[in-house]
């Protein structure tokens with residue numbers, strides 16, 4: 349079981365999302381706790397990205413309530429908010445399955461543009477920013493320092509002035525996470541961050557996510573198919589199948605849950621033992 353002594357960061361209550369005749373998410377309730385890496389897993393089409401789209405304002409859920417509990421005690425009902433307010437006020441940031449960097453801009457510019465909101469506030473939304481009013485200069489310095497901090501932590505300081513599109517794939521993934529972190533999120537939602545990474549790059553990703561959890565007071569909610577990443581770094585795992593939550597617990601609990609095994613193998617619960625036995629036998633035969 350998840351540790352309920354922890355403080356909730358995101359609470360999802362009875363969330364449903366219907367597309368015509370398809371119930372993509374069906375009465376989902378779950379909690380992501382502060383200081384945790386929570387993974388949302390499940391077979392293809394289980395509804396994981398739809399959940400992300402509901403909580404980041406891309407879809408308005410058919411039913412349900414999604415509450416973000418900020419560190420300062422404020423609470424935000426995300427299903428009622430526009431996407432830009434979810435980032436700016438509720439402090440939820442996300443990345444997408446497909447990399448969405450500004451490829452023609454430099455690595456540093458990608459990190460600066462993520463800090464547009466505080467810079468605009470500091471300029472007081474006037475031309476004063478251009479003429480260098482003190483509050484803008486201070487905010488600009490802080491934005492550059494934050495960008496430099498993240499460049500250092502993703503080992504891209506040397507490539508700060510290169511176009512983002514010229515980076516190797518694994519570095520682009522890390523840059524996306526750094527860009528999301530530059531918005532100052534309290535919850536970071538990552539949609540398949542390990543997709544397309546080789547084992548060494550996945551390893552680096554794990555280290556980056558563990559660093560975010562430890563150093564930044566940012567909870568992470570992660571959709572991921574790479575079970576090495578999920579099982580190694582998650583504190584808490586929620587499993588969806590056909591839009592329904594079928595398991596919720598620690599990596600050890602979820603790994604051995606027959607419902608989860610059945611969902612991943614695409615068989616009914618009662619067939620799990622037989623299939624597991626078959627897999628073990630096949631593996632034994634394959635051994636030299």
Ligand SMILES: Nc1ncnc2c1ncn2[C@@H]1O[C@H](COP(=O)(O)OP(=O)(O)OP(=O)(O)O)[C@@H](O)[C@H]1O
Pocket residue numbers: 367370372390391392393394395396397398399
């Ligand atoms: N905008 C939409 N309109 C209609 N159906 C949709 C829409 N978005 C998602 N779906 C359907 O909802 C179901 C859940 O899709 P979703 O992308 O959330 O699954 P997923 O678990 O993220 O899958 P994957 O692991 O393959 O990314 C699928 O059957 C999908 O076809």
